[in-house]
Amino acid sequence: MSCLLSVVVFTLLGAEVWSKTVTGQFRSGAAREHGGQFISSFMFTGDNGLLVCRLEDSALAAEKESRLLLYPVLDLDSDDLSCSQRLSRAQFSILLHQDEHNLTLPRQASPTTWRALYADRYTCQVSSEIPALSDLTFTILMFNPDSAGNPLDHFSAQEAGLVSFYFLLLLAYFVSGCIYFQPLFQAVRKGGPMHTVLIVLTIVLTLHGCSAICNYIHLARYSRDGVGIPVMGSLAECWDMASQVSMLYLLLSLCLGWTLGRGRKPQSRPLQWERSPVSTAAAVGGVITQGVLLLWQQFSDSHSDHHSFHSERSLAFLLLIALRLIVTLLLASVLYQITSTERSTLRRDFYLSFTKGCFLWFLCQPVLVLASAIFDEHQREKVVTIGVVLCQSISMVILYQLFLSRSLYWEVSSLSSVSLPLTMSNHRGRY
Incomplete structure (x- = not known):
């Protein structure tokens, strides 16, 4: 912190x-x-x-x-x-x-x-x-x-269209929030075995949304006077970095906790947030490493004209890409150990869907940076920036759908329907 x-x-x-x-x-x-x-x-x-x-x-x-x-x-x-x-x-x-x-x-x-x-x-x-x-x-x-x-x-060719993108992104966030806020709020208030996961995932989504809002405010003003509100642009980067750190902590804690606690936890309660000294130390270590690299990148890019750190080419940026790849390999190894010994098809499908969400979050930036080489110079920054924001938004949607899904959550958790958030029985009983 x-x-x-x-x-x-x-x-x-x-x-x-x-x-x-x-x-x-x-x-x-x-x-x-x-x-x-x-x-x-x-x-x-x-x-x-x-x-x-x-x-x-x-x-x-x-x-x-x-x-x-x-x-x-x-x-x-x-x-x-x-x-x-x-x-x-x-x-x-x-x-x-x-x-x-x-x-x-x-x-x-x-x-x-x-x-x-x-x-x-x-x-x-x-x-x-x-x-x-x-x-x-x-x-x-x-x-x-x-x-x-x-x-x-006032926008150069590298920046043209970004203000429209952030406007559409905020519109999608607003519409989705109107539809899903109440059931999500009920699920978080209800508690349950995945309560901590939903809390942290909601924090990540909120930070992501705050970053989009700040970017839109800055760019909308920038389009009129060519200056914008630099503080809002800086805040957008801060919110985005905080979301990266929070998601890394969430995914490392879950995967390492499941693996290290697998031999001792009862089979009737899989996939809960398992805490152990080793998993906590690994998650905190990953978060600290990423935080240091992000701070280093900010210092190395302090005199750059770019307003998106997603597409920089500094040494700190390359080390952050390497960290993402290492974390991806670690998660792949952990999830392979889990799925290779899991007999339940539905639970295995749950882990595979979770893997897709994790990989999309961590691999989108390295893949897009490499793919951007085929585009013209003025398109590369926009391709990486827009692609990373969209992919990470989709990743959060996948994880939300996974942990709030009634049928899959029922089979995976093996808990009574009375304690499950967002089940139809709860809604009938309450209303």
């Missing part, structure tokens, strides 16, 4: 703004140090891509001979270029001498990422001293054409 709290504090206080309305300062020192001060990047697509640059002190910009340079991403990959060669390779150079400058980009045959750099007369003059002049305050807006062809869309 303390690790998760650290993630929350860090992301809320240290996260970068993911905006395409960029406000900041042009600094001569930073431009000299890096051979051009990096400002932002944006993936333009189609016709009428627009970049707007506004200055607070155009006279000072003219004195410095300030320029805003635009490069396709691939043109900046070489490190062998001198400072002057690097600046001369810019495909567009805007001399900043007015309060506002507009640049309409030519038609993009395919979505292309462009990087904006700042340079001035002092950038390549390493031997000369930079005068003590004020920094230039600027605001840069980047637009793609909307459905009508007008440059009004």
